[in-house]
Amino acid sequence: MLPSQWQGYLAIIALCAFKATCLDTFKAAVYEHAVIMPSESVRPLNREEALTLMNKNMDILEQAIISAAKQGAHIIVTPEYGISGLISDRLRIYPFLENIPHPQVNWIPCIDRYRFGSTPVQERLSCMARNNSIYVVANMADRKTCDPTVSKCPFNGYYQYNTNVVYDSEGKLVARYYKKYMLTKEVQFDSPLESELVTFNTTFGKFGILTGFDILFHDPAVILVETLKVDTIVLPVAWMNNLPYLYPAAFHAAWAVGMRVNLLVSNIHNDVNQMTGSGIYAPDSSKVYYIDMHSENGTLLVSQLDSHPKLLPPVNWSSYAKSIEPFSAKEEEFKSSILFDKFTFQELINDTGNYSVCQKTLCCYLSYKMSEKKANEVYVLGAFDGLHVAEEEYYIQVCTLLKCLTTMLETCGLPTENASTSFDMFSLSGTFDSQYVFPEMLLSGLQVAWEFEVLSDGRIVNKNGTSKPLLMVTLFGRQYQKTKPTSASIHLGFALLMKLITLIFVLYSAIW
Numbered sequence: 001m002l003p004s005q006w007q008g009y010l011a012i013i014a015l016c017a018f019k020a021t022c023l024d025t026f027k028a029a030v031y032e033h034a035v036i037m038p039s040e041s042v043r044p045l046n047r048e049e050a051l052t053l054m055n056k057n058m059d060i061l062e063q064a065i066i067s068a069a070k071q072g073a074h075i076i077v078t079p080e081y082g083i084s085g086l087i088s089d090r091l092r093i094y095p096f097l098e099n100i101p102h103p104q105v106n107w108i109p110c111i112d113r114y115r116f117g118s119t120p121v122q123e124r125l126s127c128m129a130r131n132n133s134i135y136v137v138a139n140m141a142d143r144k145t146c147d148p149t150v151s152k153c154p155f156n157g158y159y160q161y162n163t164n165v166v167y168d169s170e171g172k173l174v175a176r177y178y179k180k181y182m183l184t185k186e187v188q189f190d191s192p193l194e195s196e197l198v199t200f201n202t203t204f205g206k207f208g209i210l211t212g213f214d215i216l217f218h219d220p221a222v223i224l225v226e227t228l229k230v231d232t233i234v235l236p237v238a239w240m241n242n243l244p245y246l247y248p249a250a251f252h253a254a255w256a257v258g259m260r261v262n263l264l265v266s267n268i269h270n271d272v273n274q275m276t277g278s279g280i281y282a283p284d285s286s287k288v289y290y291i292d293m294h295s296e297n298g299t300l301l302v303s304q305l306d307s308h309p310k311l312l313p314p315v316n317w318s319s320y321a322k323s324i325e326p327f328s329a330k331e332e333e334f335k336s337s338i339l340f341d342k343f344t345f346q347e348l349i350n351d352t353g354n355y356s357v358c359q360k361t362l363c364c365y366l367s368y369k370m371s372e373k374k375a376n377e378v379y380v381l382g383a384f385d386g387l388h389v390a391e392e393e394y395y396i397q398v399c400t401l402l403k404c405l406t407t408m409l410e411t412c413g414l415p416t417e418n419a420s421t422s423f424d425m426f427s428l429s430g431t432f433d434s435q436y437v438f439p440e441m442l443l444s445g446l447q448v449a450w451e452f453e454v455l456s457d458g459r460i461v462n463k464n465g466t467s468k469p470l471l472m473v474t475l476f477g478r479q480y481q482k483t484k485p486t487s488a489s490i491h492l493g494f495a496l497l498m499k500l501i502t503l504i505f506v507l508y509s510a511i512w
């Protein structure tokens with residue numbers, strides 16, 4: 001018996017020798033899909049109607065897959081809900097479900113159509129991969145029967161899973177992944193009891209799979225990167241335009257930098273739900289993204305990536321900030337909310353200065369110089385250290401430099417699109433407790449930009465000025481080591497209130 005490490009090594013050699021030589025670089029494609037939604041009919045669709053709708057979406061995905069393959073892409077990622085459309089009801093989604101077997105069964109649905117009963121969606125996806133010799137990542141829904149008398153089994157006798165499937169370039173099912181972290185509204189799906197660690201090997205690196213908000217949590221996201229050492233993560237999403245620091249391209253690119261991994265994100269394109277923002281992100285400079293609230297159509301992005309991303313030396317995110325003393329407070333601090341979290345802020349009064357703001361154990365430091373301080377614009381430095389409670393609960397530490405919506409301080413943290421103040425330089429840092437910190441930047445017009453340098457001591461700096469006026473610079477830290485409190489230990493009243501506000505917000509804006 002060989003040690004498992006050697007077995008793995010041989011497996012890689014076999015994979016590469018058998019199919020082709022291993023590739024140093026590969027071409028990745030992501031497709032932002034303007035998904036065709038089910039109509040708001042009174043009754044749920046039947047299976048035939050559901051299939052008609054799914055085929056309409058797959059007709060469009062097929063064009064994208066053909067086009068990606070023609071451009072030489074090795075893999076294409078399509079969005080969460082990209083085949084079914086958004087449906088948030090257990091019974092309504094039922095006709096969209098198929099029984100998806102475990103990849104161990106070694107199955108090419110395109111050439112073995114009826115092995116697992118009627119599975120037309122899987123067959124078509126497999127054929128699209130096989131006919132175009134490209135890996136296809138798609139999101140669909142799985143059902144597994146359970147005994148309704150068992151307490152955990154849902155009332156309709158099925159577990160229903162939000163599922164990513166991956167077909168290799170021969171059409172073989174090589175991975176199946178169940179989404180773990182559901183949003184409040186995703187009641188149509190069950191969360192797997194244990195988070196799944198799903199990877200697949202290719203001649204262009206090792207891949208890990210996540211869906212949507214799974215990216216914000218330790219299991220499985222961090223384990224895939226740190227323990228299983230994947231090179232690239234595929235992430236189908238239905239991600240809202242959550243300004244400021246969960247804005248899709250800004251946050252996803254920052255995550256790739258912070259986690260030091262390639263990340264392929266495919267979002268649906270839907271202006272009613274404010275969903276747009278897909279991209280191909282590498283931990284170094286290569287980043288391609290698409291985000292557009294105003295057009296009606298989807299878009300295909302293709303970009304070359306390193307199969308094994310080149311890693312810069314690790315950053316100590318607190319080293320600089322822990323080495324200096326807080327500056328004496330210049331102005332009165334004030335509180336205002338960003339995405340329902342109460343930040344502590346200081347207003348930047350002059351066109352140049354050094355500021356610090358602390359909340360609990362986090363102190364944020366900013367040095368900056370504006371080209372000219374505009375009377376009609378207010379910028380602030382903010383800090384938040386605590387439990388984020390809207391939609392999902394998780395601990396974060398955030399340092400942010402941002403432009404307020406208006407000159408009224410209570411509007412700081414509300415979404416804003418434009419600015420006219422340019423900065424000649426800035427340097428932002430914080431006393432983060434964890435090494436999971438994601439650096440982000442937004443310029444006027446909601447342009448996602450990477451006009452900064454991350455120093456090894458944890459400062460994010462720009463010495464030469466930005467190409468456009470600045471909207472936001474953020475260091476978003478996740479404290480995975482702090483686990484979600486039990487409901488008894490948190491301030492329940494407050495949490496419930498936030499949930500209620502979120503729910504109202506959900507109903508109001510049809511958030512997903």
Ligand SMILES: *[C@@H]1O[C@H](CO)[C@@H](O)[C@H](O)[C@H]1NC(C)=O
Pocket residue numbers: 007008009011012199200201206
């Ligand atoms: C991928 O290859 C690694 C070795 O590098 C091996 O340990 C692992 O089991 C393989 N995973 C899959 C899903 O084939």
Ligand SMILES: *[C@@H]1O[C@H](CO)[C@@H](O)[C@H](O)[C@H]1NC(C)=O
Pocket residue numbers: 124127128131
């Ligand atoms: C794949 O190719 C086969 C045979 O060439 C064809 O019958 C089938 O319709 C194609 N399917 C797709 C999804 O392209």
Ligand SMILES: *[C@@H]1O[C@H](CO)[C@@H](O)[C@H](O)[C@H]1NC(C)=O
Pocket residue numbers: 295296297
């Ligand atoms: C969007 O797609 C529709 C249907 O495919 C097409 O008719 C239209 O020209 C496209 N619009 C743009 C701006 O590409």
Ligand SMILES: *[C@@H]1O[C@H](CO)[C@@H](O)[C@H](O)[C@H]1NC(C)=O
Pocket residue numbers: 316317318319320322323435
């Ligand atoms: C980061 O730097 C701080 C302060 O210099 C030090 O206390 C800490 O141990 C360092 N952390 C790591 C992970 O190296």
Ligand SMILES: *[C@@H]1O[C@H](CO)[C@@H](O)[C@H](O)[C@H]1NC(C)=O
Pocket residue numbers: 330331349350353
């Ligand atoms: C702003 O500049 C003025 C004039 O130089 C100075 O008196 C004041 O102390 C400065 N305020 C802050 C907060 O730095």
Ligand SMILES: *[C@@H]1O[C@H](CO)[C@@H](O)[C@H](O)[C@H]1NC(C)=O
Pocket residue numbers: 352353354367
């Ligand atoms: C900010 O700090 C830097 C370095 O410590 C110093 O050179 C600069 O004069 C300070 N700026 C202001 C406006 O206090």
Ligand SMILES: *[C@@H]1O[C@H](CO)[C@@H](O)[C@H](O)[C@H]1NC(C)=O
Pocket residue numbers: 417418445
């Ligand atoms: C931001 O600027 C753009 C272009 O100048 C303009 O079209 C848009 O309406 C502005 N948005 C807001 C909210 O003012």
